[in-house]
Amino acid sequence: MRKKSAGAPYMDLHLSPEDRVGAAPGKPASKPRPARKGSARAERVEPQLGGSDAAFALDAGEPIAPERRGKAKPAKARKGRREKRPLTFGWFVGKLFYWGFVLAVWGGIAIAGVVAYYAVQLPAADSWAVPERPANIRIVAANGQLISNRGQMGGEAVALRELPHYVPAAVLAIEDRRFYEHFGVDPIGILRAFINNTTEGRITGGGSTITQQLAKNLFLTPDQNYGRKIQEALLSLWLERNYTKEDILELYLNRVFFGHNSYGIEAASQTYFGKSARNLSLGEAAILAGSLQAPSRLNPRTNPEASATRARLVLGAMAEEGYISQAEADAAAIDPNKRIRTRVAGAEYYVADWVESLMTAYLGEVKQDVIVSTTIDWDLQKHAEFVVKEMVTAKGSELGFSQGALVAMETDGTVRAIVGGTDYGQSQFNRAVTSRRQPGSAFKPFVWMAAMEKGYTPDTVAEDAPFNYEGWAPENAGGQYRGQVTLRDALAYSLNTIAAKLAIDVTPQAVVEAAMRMGISANLPAVPSIALGTAEVSLLELTAAYAPFANGGQGVIANVITRIETVDGQVLYESIPAGPGEVVSPVVVAEMNDMLHTAVEIGTGKRAQLDGWPMAGKTGTSQKARDAVFVGYTARMVTGVWLGNDDDTATKLAGGSVPVEIWSQFMSKAHEGYAVAELPGMYGAQTQYAQPDLQPMEQAPPQRTTRTIVDLLGEIFGGRQ
Structure with a gap:
């Protein structure tokens, strides 16, 4: 019982255990802990009720406010409920702007994280470098005529300044009109591509710049995924920072794929038109530029109609961009009713394959562009190809054969013509060098x-x-x-x-x-x-083995390469006369020429004709006529011809029939303008025969x-x- 204080009404408040917070009815409250001496609890003063400074206000319907602790300020008295504001356009725009900003911030953070993730997978930027272009092997005939380019790229690199102005212009007009304006990645181009793709309902373009395409070709795999595109963009920025626009365009033109194993504008020009990119016409430049969208499908050899259609689109874009006039575009457009004329892969490609296979033996690994001069006589090469193909076409069906091969060399082993088959485009198997058949x-x-x-x-x-x-x-x-x-x-x-x-x-x-x-x-x-x-032997080695009969008994090594040099003129290899020396005596040579001349005069090779030149040779027909062969020679040249089928099926041929006809036609051309020469030891050969060692010398007749x-x-x- 508390005493009544002065000035305040007396109130006696009794609390039972059930009245305590959390106490269950009928359950005694837990025994209170004794206050520790000196603690705040021991000195606590009970609040006064009803006073002006009362800590609690007991008002029916009002909850008891919890005690605030620490530095928190008491809540202000509520003045009533806030009225809802009407949804106005300004409010909507504000909210849209606010959440758009928030999303943009978080989106930027997410993009930065993704970029960083793929960026760390690239090597350190200070180690980036444009890889060296794989070496090109330029193979030329004895007169300098290009036979073919070999190597991974299929053609040599050309400087931008060497090309007609409309060649790079065609590429820029159709592939990257804003090339000189963007920084490697073109946001406007990407947006345009997105809109076009959305409008068309299909992917019509990806918005990649030439710089991005170059980065992909130089550094990345062709995989199509977002990670690769991010790395492509990063590498594009690096290229733009370290190279000029002209450098990037030149690198691109010399590396991009044009189809048919042609990488670079020079390779494509040689492959499709048989000329250097330095000599491309406006229409041809448009054809090549148009093929870049889908090289395997839009190239002029695979799909000339689609290629012509695409070329007209390129010419229109060039006129629109101001590179050419509309009149020039119309004049250069391909007539849809005419087929595009492209280079046919001729028999000289068999020569190029053979030469390429020899390069390791001559130089080891080819690490720089080289020019290989060969012994091939360009005119004879094309004539040999023509004769073989014409004979197969004219008589193949009737006599049951579909392939032919020819090897022609001078009597010292210098190869002048190689025909490895009737159609290189259909079959690259070299029947003159690689194939081995029964002679x-x-x-x-x-x-x-x-x-x-x-x-x-x-x-x-x-x-x-x-x-x-x-x-x-x-x-x-x-x-x-x-x-x-x-x-x-x-x-x-x-x-x-x-x-x-x-x-x-x-x-x-x-x-x-x-x-x-x-x-x-x-x-x-x-x-x-x-x-x-x-x-089984190859036609090349069989033909070379007849050469000693034609040259007086000296063994030969078939030779096709005379010189290898760099594009700067540094000589890496130069042939010198070499061979095994005498492999058969002149006496035996004379005897063999006597007999082999008889074979083409009255024997199985009597169909051979050569305008007064003394000649010799031998026919050959394998079992079931699967192979028909003739090897013949003069004092100037040895030529071997083979006819048959790749599947080794029987024919109706004989070595003295069509092979001899092909030989005669080719050799007649090969001997034009040369003075007639006798075969070694052929005339008077009987007096040169060695005495036989078959009976005592005293009994030997003269x-x-x-x-x-x-x-x-x-x-x-x-x-x-």
């Missing part, structure tokens, strides 16, 4: 040569008749036999039985050794059947005597034939 009887001269070296002569008599050797019984074509014949006539008429008997007599190993000495590099099995040309192979085989095999 048939065209291999027999090496058998006869081995026999001459053993002591036989062209007048040695042998018997053409069936025989069996350890279960092998070779037969002549047609199944006919001539009886007693000289080796000269046996080679001229290509008698298989005589060839087999000679090979057995001199031994197959001696035949293999003779062929390899002459230039055959294929793996030849030392078996009797090799005499019939069953071992000239070489002969004996039959039947006699020799009787001595070797005990009379077995």
Whole structure:
């Protein structure tokens, strides 16, 4: 019981345990903690009720305000509810601006984070550098005519100043009209592309600048994703900061893909039009610029109609931008009723492939642009291509063959023409250099040569008749036999039985050794059947192996490269005369020329014609006529021809038919303007024959005597034939 204070009414307030906050009815309150001495709680003064400074106001309907702690100020008395403001346009604009600003800030932060994420995946900026352009191999004929460009790019780089002004203008007009105005990324172009894509309902353009396209080509993979586009933009800014606009445009024109393995404007110009980009016409420049949108689809070789349509669009854009007049655009437009004339990939491309394959052997890795001068006679090359293609077209269907090949070289091994097939565009397989086929009887001269070296002569008599050797019984074509014949006539008429008997007599190993000495590099099995040309060889090596007969006995190495130099004129390689030296004696050469001349005079090669030039050669037809071959030569040139099918199916050919016709047409052209020359040792060859070592010298007649192979085989095999 508290005492009544002066001036205040007395009130006695009793609180039961149930009246405490949180107490349950009927449950005694927990025992209060004793106040600690000196604490604020011990000194607490109970509030006075009803006084002017009362801490609580008891008013029915009003909640008891909680005690405020710390420095918080008491809430102001509420003066009543705030009235709702009407939704006005200004209020809406304000809210829109506010939230737009907020979203823009957060969007900028998000974009910055994404950019930073992909930026850190790139190498450090101070290590960025434009990669070196892969080396180009420019291959030219003996007269400087471009044969082809080889290498990863397909063409050499050209300076911007070397191009006609309308070439880069065409690219800018259709690919990046604001090239000289933007900083590598064109926001206006991106917005325009977005609007156009939205309007068209499909993707009509991506808004990428030339700088962005260059950055992609130089540094990035072609993957289409947002991360790559962000990196592309960053690299574009770097390019614009470190290179001039002209530098960027030149880099772009020399790196961009134009289709058909052509990277750069020079490669594209050579591929499609057979000329340098320095000589492009306005219409051709528009065609190439138009193809950049889809190089594999819009190039003039794959789709000339779409290419022409796109070129007209380019010309219109050029006129709109003021690069050319509308009259010039109309004059250069491609007539939709006329096909675009593009370069046809000719047989010289087989030469280029061969030369490219040799580059590692000559230089190792090619690290800079080089010019390779070859031995190819451009006019003869094109003539050889024409003759082979015409014959295949004219007689292929009738006689069941679809492919042909030709190798022509001078007697020292200098290659003048190579035809590896009838259509390089359809098949790049080189049937003259890479393919290995059975030469048939065209291999027999090496058998006869081995026999001459053993002591036989062209007048040695042998018997053409069936025989069996350890279960092998070779037969002549047609199944006919001539009886007693000289080796000269046996080679001229290509008698298989005589060839087999000679090979057995001199031994197959001696035949293999003779062929390899002459230039055959294929793996030849030392078996009797090799005499019939069953071992596979390339036309190139077979032709080169005949060269010693034409030059007097000197071995040759087929050579097509004369000089390799850089574009600045530094000589990296220059050929010098080289070879294995004498591989067959002049006496044997004379004997072989005597017999092989007979083969084209009265034998299987008698269709060969060459306007008075002394010539020699041998035909060959493999089993089931799958291959038809003729290799013939004069004192000036050796040429080999092959006809057949890639799938090795039978034909109706013979080596003395169409191959000889092709040989005659080509060789007639090749000998125009040259003085007639005799074959080594051909005339008077009989007086040059070495004395045989077949009987005592005192019994030897003034000239070489002969004996039959039947006699020799009787001595070797005990009379077995």
